[in-house]
Amino acid sequence: MFETIQGEGAHTGIPSIFVRLQGCPVGCPWCDTKHTWEIKEDLIVSSKEIIEQTEESETYFLSDDKELLTLFEKEGYLAKHVVITGGEPCMYDLRGLTTLLHDNGFTTQIETSGTFEIFCDERTYVTVSPKINMRGGFEVLTSALERANEIKHPIAMQKHIDELDALLANVSSLEGKQVCLQPISQQPRATELAVKTCIARNWRLSLQTHKYIGIE
């Protein structure tokens, strides 16, 4: 849990509280948060330890909807936008948390791979970053793509754009959905391909801006 600026997608630049839920079985080889993959009891520490840590680590804390809201207040966070990410946040039912946050004056956003059914408040802005043919063997659900407000696809080569095209063919309508391409690991060739394709398709470019300026 930390406060920073949303660095990716159409909401780039919005001050945000990030809640990074532990656990992900999807297995993307280039994942930048591999420390969130494992759910093991011996990795559980106190919320204080997590909030005070300055380095990424595999440790995490247990909490619930109301306690998270209390922790936001206790930490004096000023951001009114909450990004729920992971790991894979949609392994969990997020209806209680997202509704509680909206009812308390926050806006919410979920960052998900689209491989689990999405349970959240109808006011939540959902970003699906589809994960196709990854090691864990999960499939992207059409229901997740239908719910998405934004489809933010990580790319490094033309094959990834072709795979996205095949996925988008299953979506009933793209009206009101933002399609973004996000270069994998800031690779120059991936960025070049993303720029070229965004211009050709009238899609949005999503850079991981926080990485360029060295913030969390």
Ligand SMILES: C[S@@+](CC[C@H](N)C(=O)[O-])C[C@H]1O[C@@H](n2cnc3c(N)ncnc32)[C@H](O)[C@@H]1O
């Ligand atoms: C770490 S994931 C967590 C949420 C969820 N599991 C997912 O994949 O959307 C958050 C975002 O970071 C992106 N991401 C992860 N590693 C990346 C990398 N090396 N380069 C670019 N984007 C990356 C994902 O595609 C996703 O949009």
Ligand SMILES: Nc1nc2[nH]cc(C(=O)O)c2c(=O)[nH]1
């Ligand atoms: N600043 C910042 N913006 C982000 N947007 C999505 C992120 C994620 O890891 O889900 C992320 C992140 O890790 N940091």
Ligand code: SF4
């Ligand atoms: S789905 Fe998300 S958290 Fe899981 S391995 Fe892929 S990028 Fe990482």
Ligand SMILES: [Mg+2]
């Ligand atoms: Mg990140």
